Amino acid sequence: MIAFLSGRLAGKTPSMAYVDVNGVGYAVSMSAAALAKLPDVGESVSVLTYLQVSESGAALFGFLTQEEKALFERLITVSGVGPKVALAALSTFSPRALADAVAAQDTSLVAKIPGVGKKTASRIILELKGSLDAGAESLFGAAPDEKSVVDARLSGAAEALLSMGFTSAEADLALKGAPEGAAEAALLQYALKRLGSR
Numbered sequence: 001m002i003a004f005l006s007g008r009l010a011g012k013t014p015s016m017a018y019v020d021v022n023g024v025g026y027a028v029s030m031s032a033a034a035l036a037k038l039p040d041v042g043e044s045v046s047v048l049t050y051l052q053v054s055e056s057g058a059a060l061f062g063f064l065t066q067e068e069k070a071l072f073e074r075l076i077t078v079s080g081v082g083p084k085v086a087l088a089a090l091s092t093f094s095p096r097a098l099a100d101a102v103a104a105q106d107t108s109l110v111a112k113i114p115g116v117g118k119k120t121a122s123r124i125i126l127e128l129k130g131s132l133d134a135g136a137e138s139l140f141g142a143a144p145d146e147k148s149v150v151d152a153r154l155s156g157a158a159e160a161l162l163s164m165g166f167t168s169a170e171a172d173l174a175l176k177g178a179p180e181g182a183a184e185a186a187l188l189q190y191a192l193k194r195l196g197s198r
Contacts, residue, residue, distance in 0.1 A: 002051050002060065009038055009045045015087075017062060019047060028062035029083070031090035037064055052083055061087065067095040078127045080120055089113045102128050154178070157187035161195075170195065 005028065007021035012035055019026045028047055030038075039045055047062040048069045061083055063069040068090055075086035089098055092113045101109040102125050110121035154175055161171040174191035182190065 002049050004046060004048045005060075005062070006046045007044070009041050009043055011041055012038060017045075017047065019045060019062075026060055028060045029087060030062045031068070031087045033091055033094070034062065034064045034068065050083075059083065063090075065095070071095040071098060074128055074131060075124070078124050080123060081116075085113065085115045085120075088115055105129060153182070153184045153187055156184040157191060160184075160188050161191055166195065 005019045005021050005026055007019045007026075010018040010020040010025055012018065014032070014035070015029060017028045017030050017035060017038060019028055028049060030047070047064065048066065050061045050063070050069060050072060052059045052061065061072065063072065072083075072086045072090060075081050075089055076083055092098075093101065098110075105125050107118060107121045107125060110116065110124055111118050113121075116124070157175060157178075158168070158171045161174065162168060166174070171191065174194045175187060178187050178190050
């Protein structure tokens with residue numbers, strides 16, 4: 001299994017990149033979006049790869065991000081979707097946008113992928129929605145929402161208070177009603193003022 005290639009970009013076409021790894025040239029099929037982000041010919045490049053071996057031979061598919069590769073691997077498990085259609089999907093949508101379209105069960109949006117009709121779009125949604133039903137979160141990890149950021153700040157301030165010898169009950173009481181959106185240091189100041197004014 002070839003997991004990645006690191007070398008020099010020897011050339012590219014509208015559908016393929018040629019990577020020179022210590023004098024060995026690899027032809028790597030890539031999405032149009034990934035090819036557009038490659039450096040100039042002659043510059044160093046690193047590409048994540050997926051090796052497909054079939055009766056007709058072996059083919060390497062390349063990706064610039066782990067998200068692209070993960071979505072490609074999920075797409076080719078759908079019956080009727082091969083590597084070419086999976087690359088067309090990645091050329092049409094960003095991995096996150098496609099995962100969100102699948103999660104929203106938007107058949108008409110998924111059908112905008114070249115080579116995908118309504119029937120195949122429905123199949124993609126049906127077979128992937130279980131693994132992508134939380135949108136891109138199951139594939140890429142959740143983007144930190146405001147609530148989790150605030151919770152992290154509050155728990156950081158609470159831990160600081162505990163390390164100063166306050167009990168967890170005192171820390172919770174001191175942080176009650178803390179200003180929203182305040183940084184961890186400001187929360188700690190607020191709590192210490194409340195504890196000092198008792």
